[in-house]
Amino acid sequence: MGLLLTLFFLCLVAFTNAEISTKIGVNYGTLGDNLPSPARSMKLIKNLKAHSVKLYEPVPAILKALSKTNLEVAVMIPNQVISNISSNQTLADEWVKTNLVPFYPKTKIRTLFVGNEIFSFYGDQDKKTWFDLIPTMRRIRYSLKTHNLRKIKVGTTCAMDVLQSSFPPSNGTFRSDLALPVMKPLLQFLNKTKSFFFIDSYPFFVWSENYPKISFDYALFQGSTKYTDPVSGLTYTNLLDQMLDSVIFAMAKLGFKDVRLAISETGWPNSGDIDQFGANTQNAAIYNRNLIRKMTAKPAVGTPARPGVVIPTTVFALYNENQKGGPGTERHWGLLFPNGTAVYEIDMTGDTPDYEYKSLPTPTNNQPYRGKIWCVAVQGANVTALGGAVKYACSQGNGTCDAIEPTGHCYEPISLVSHASYAFASYWMQFRSSGGTCYFNGLAYQTTRDPSHGSCKFPSVTLSVV
Ligand SMILES: *[C@@H]1O[C@H](CO)[C@@H](O)[C@H](O)[C@H]1NC(C)=O
Ligand SMILES: *[C@@H]1O[C@H](CO)[C@@H](O)[C@H](O)[C@H]1NC(C)=O
Ligand SMILES: *[C@@H]1O[C@H](CO)[C@@H](O)[C@H](O)[C@H]1NC(C)=O
Ligand SMILES: *[C@@H]1O[C@H](CO)[C@@H](O)[C@H](O)[C@H]1NC(C)=O
Ligand SMILES: *[C@@H]1O[C@H](CO)[C@@H](O)[C@H](O)[C@H]1NC(C)=O
Ligand SMILES: *[C@@H]1O[C@H](CO)[C@@H](O)[C@H](O)[C@H]1NC(C)=O
Ligand SMILES: *[C@@H]1O[C@H](CO)[C@@H](O)[C@H](O)[C@H]1NC(C)=O
16 A cells, blocks of 8 residues: 555656656747748748747637647637636636637647736736736636646746846745735746746846856856855856846745746847947857757756756747837847748757757947947838827927927928937937836837938937946
8 A cells, every 4th residue: 555655656656757848938929010931930940949939829820730730739818808717617618718728729729828027017007917817827727627728737927027026036025015915926826837937037138237247158058157146155157047046035935835836937038239248159059059958858847946857838929019119128039030931940959969950140239339329210111100209209208399399409301210329319318217218119229320410419328437
């Protein structure tokens, strides 16, 4: 009896380990107006040798295309519908019936995310969503059972800002507005349902915000920099491990030291704006290749706080997506260009050694740019859209567009593009420090060439040594 029981538990353990994949997934974002069809995307994903695909919405055409593949699939319930479902089981059932049942089991749906980074928004409506999350997760799980969709785990994705402190890793603590009211019940749910804590984790941002304190090699999993946490005594050789362990320590503080961790997004941008740095093809290739090799290593490497434990990982993203707003990096996370060509060679099985990859151009933007930058209008931009953007830019701030009034120094030449350039430059000079970007839906770009002429001086942003 004793032996049988032991064997039974051994099998259980073996099964649980086998179920967790060391294979790598890719985030299939669709915020582009020039992306390949779902069918062509399947071929491209196969060429990358990805094992799974994560979607941000249950797009029927994509779920259908996925049914013809062996790819495991993660689907997401959009943030806006969480609150309604939380108080109505019928709505949960309807969501599952409409969005999942028609595709399951042919499409190998394995994960259902209830919301995307919902704790990173702070409005009143958003806060309501925080507290509606767990009830919705419970209702959805119940609906999955009702419809006999038994292989689907329920989770939610979190950004690193769910932590109030993350350094040193042993100091990892959830934000006080979340810890007891939301994180604890979330962890209880994840523990009980054997799901994962899904974290979106980007060393790129931590590295660039802490430049030059954090070494470049440490962020890219190379070189010999080491950091020892003075409290835990654990030694780190890369930034990602440090970030992941801060989450593990935060979970442990709430009493959930064993909830499994998965990375729902990580990656490195392959390009960006002049005022960003470190975003280039070479760094993106190094980061993602090293990441994939680390996460697919056998036996599993894990992190210093959880050595040997598999961390399922999904890289962001499949494509460069041209309809995303914000700084230039936002539109350049792709492994592929929108035409389907690889931005750099990558093998998502992790089996290809570095020497088999073609060498890449040496980056020129690994250090911050120092000097003046102007934000100007794109030549040949859509005139209607440009007019609207100028109106918006000029309505912000104080005297933003005085110089392009008939009495101003920059009134001439009287052209929309010229006036738009001044308006964008003036807007960006005032608002960059508070998060304003030089983009205007693709109508503006940064330049180091001074557009000033005659007595018309264009406002600029000056980047100097920090
Ligand atoms: C939520 O329910 C309210 C009331 O029935 C409805 O007006 C609203 O459109 C619903 N929201 C969503 C996102 O479905
Ligand atoms: C739940 O949603 C269904 C479908 O929209 C609706 O018919 C029903 O009235 C709702 N129930 C409650 C209690 O709001
Ligand atoms: C640990 O985190 C707290 C905030 O939660 C912070 O005040 C403190 O400085 C951190 N400790 C170290 C050593 O950074
Ligand atoms: C859930 O928590 C219990 C108690 O801490 C732990 O033994 C178990 O491993 C946890 N399970 C998961 C899947 O997190
Ligand atoms: C695909 O797009 C990239 C970036 O615009 C370009 O460099 C490349 O030449 C294109 N490839 C093909 C086959 O058109
Ligand atoms: C130009 O922009 C306007 C307003 O944004 C839009 O309605 C129109 O379709 C655009 N025209 C072209 C040719 O893209
Ligand atoms: C514009 O001026 C007003 C009054 O001096 C001031 O309160 C406001 O903060 C200014 N706005 C900006 C964007 O500088």
